[in-house]
Amino acid sequence: MPGIAELTELARRERLSVLNLPASYWHEWVAVFDRYPAASCPALRLVVVGSERVDAGRLAQWRAAAPTGLRWINAYGPTETTITATLHEPGPGETYDGTTVPIGRPLAGVRAYVLDDRLRPVPRGVHGDLHLAGPGVSLGYLGDPGRTAASFPPDPWGPPGERMYATGDRVRARADGTLEFLGRDDHQVKLRGFRIELGEIEAALSTHPSVTDAAALLREDVPGRPVLVGYAARSGAVTAAELREHLERKLPEYMVPGSIVLMDALPRGERGKTDRRALPPPGPTGAGPARAPLNGATERLVAAVWSEVLAVEEVGAEDNFFEAGGHSLLLLRMQALLTERLGRQIPVVDLFAFPTIRSLARHLADEGQRPSATGDAGRRRAAARKARSRAQAPRGSAR
DSSP: OOOHHHHHHHHHTOOOEEEEEEEEHHHHHHHHHTOOGGGGTTTTTTTEEEEOHHHHHHHHHHHHSSOOTTTTEEEOOOOOTTSSSEOOOOOOTTOOOSSBBBOOOOTTTOOEEETTTSOOOOOOOOOOOEEEESHHHHHHHOHHHHHHHHOOOOTTTSSSOEEEEEEEEEEEETTSSOOEEEEEESEEEETTTTEEEEEHHHHHHHHHHHEEEEEEEEEEETTTOOOEEEEEEEOOOOOOOOOHHHHHTSGGGGGSSSSEEHHHHHHTTTSSSSSGGGGGOOOOOOOOOTTOOOOOOHHHHHHHHHHHHTTOOOOOOTBBTTTTOOOHHHHHHHHHHHHHHHSSSSHHHHHHHHOOOHHHHHHHHHTTSOOOOOOTHHHHHHHHHHHHHHSSSSSSOOO
16 A cells, blocks of 8 residues: 555556545545545546545535535445445535435446335335345355345345345435445444454453453544443453454454553443443553663654654553554555655655564664665565564464
């Protein structure tokens, strides 16, 4: 994935006219839009974002700074409907009361139904489950007839024999038919383009012998910064770091929570189920007496960038970026800020290869003293590939 600086330079150099970006990547671009504006890409006429919920605050920032005439469209659609099913392009002066942007109206040929739990249409303005129908709907899940039957019921309003797809997304239709996304009706979430079943994280946490109960949430306590949080009721002296290592052996990197909260017991509602609304936000990641002090100007500069990117107040010199809740998209923002403040290009590969403040600061200091920074580029790429493959490969008995 290119960094923001590389993206804007590529768009400028190749005179790209259309960009189609994951919403999470686009959010990171907006965060550094003053340094890497769309105005530097003179041929750009359309930006399409999708895959995840769009933050209304980020869109307001974009519209205030984007060149006049540059179109922006929010696209929605699951894989089961051949990706894009609805589009929304904000009108002039259109604002949003909520925190997200509407997903719009169906494309030509797509039928969108907002239904209740008995598959009856609900009035506009009323919450319901989104079902999609039309030529883009897939035939089902290969080798899984039970799941196919549950997710692809017959379409009562379509041509005979056609099916619709139950997206699992809760929506409501405005008076003009524009759809607003409200959330999921199950425990599936989407983060950085990945579908994640929270139940799988909870099950993996529960396999640790010192965990008696577990829960997982996708929280957005900082607007525009969604993060997976795991909750564990423990019976022994297990630490959050040990539970994270346990999960890393069982789950792919994108499913490992950025924070794990240890509790004596999970809050319960009247019916005995976990009260997810009562689960507390995580404390400052990595807080504790063992935090290594910062030494030197370069470590303090890197730490300042970390604090800005991760939205944390305190960091230690030996803290690991990925263990502190960082991920590849936040690396792009860190790369842009470091490049600006150091006055030289910082390759993303270096940020993968040197994930702690101290190791990165030492590397940056060494590189700054050399006449050429290309001598050990191969070593850095190999180290980064190893780090990425270790982080992203599914772990467990199947490996």
